[in-house]
Amino acid sequence: MRREHRTGLQSLPTGSARSARSAFLLALFLVLLLALLVVPAAVPSGTASAAVVSGAADGDGWFRKATARAVRAHERARARVDRLREADARPPKIEAAEERRMAIRAGLWDLLWAVERNVGDPVAVDPSGRAGHCPVPTRSHAQQHQRHQRSPKKKTRTMQRTKPRTLKTPQDLKKPQTVQVPQATQVPKTPQTPHRPWTAPTRGYWLSAGFAAQGSRWAHRHTGQDFAVGAGTPVYAVGPGTVRATTCGDGFGNQVVVRHPDGYFTQYAHLSHIDVRKGGHVSAGQRIGLSGATGNVTGPHLHFEVRITPYMGSAVPPLPWLRRKDVQVIH
Ligand SMILES: [Zn+2]
Incomplete structure (x- = not known):
């Protein structure tokens, strides 16, 4: 029927x-x-x-x-x-x-x-034999790191607020206590809600190898844009998104791949340190790691890619893509 x-x-x-x-x-x-x-x-x-x-x-x-x-x-x-x-x-x-x-x-x-x-898994095919020894933070490390970051901030906030108010007048003593509660809960949220502008993936750089450049280090053509910076320079998520992958051990060394709301992915490679974990949310300009010289490199720099998928082989020219997000990368 x-x-x-x-x-x-x-x-x-x-x-x-x-x-x-x-x-x-x-x-x-x-x-x-x-x-x-x-x-x-x-x-x-x-x-x-x-x-x-x-x-x-x-x-x-x-x-x-x-x-x-x-x-x-x-x-x-x-x-x-x-x-x-x-x-x-x-x-x-x-x-x-x-x-x-x-x-x-x-x-x-x-x-x-x-x-x-x-x-x-790139770790499993590490040709240098360093498999399993990548300095990507584990779940417990990442949580500890977050805890360390959070606890002193809360203390300083309450310290800063209570001190000047209690010192002003004795009448204000009661008021701040009632006002303080909603403020303390609102403060961490409000800076994240406005649309933060998209940003360059690092600061104080000069542009080295560009997209589609040819060289002996690449099998065909360069798939990203290199930002020459010293090791240990902060690396930022260019826009809001979710951490799709944190891997290490292949030619890209320690790398982070972020998925953005428009469906594009950005990749940050050769890092010396990774701050984020897979599945975590990142905001525009949030530090996600430190630059380094891990993987197939001749010196410290940030390799930055914009991709249609999370995988190598789907990269688009990154600088025009950033310009569409109103990010001007200085040449
Ligand atoms: Zn590169």
């Missing part, structure tokens, strides 16, 4: 049913396209880990071309969505453009994930 009912509906396709069918066909096409692209990569899985460690799998042939094509298509689709929004286009038109962008991103995500699966 149910089937008959369904076929009855299909024989009279409504607008939504037609669009659902075309979406299904598009998804089917993408799956087939992915299968064609991914299967050749999955075949030499025995050697894939070693190849990815040396950077060869990321930098070679069809894979590099396919990912680069998808990244460009995504950026064109994103630019179209932006243009439509600015021009106040009809909502269905914007939605369709956004759906197209999401479909390209999903395809790229699947493609990269298929290869990333062979790489595994």
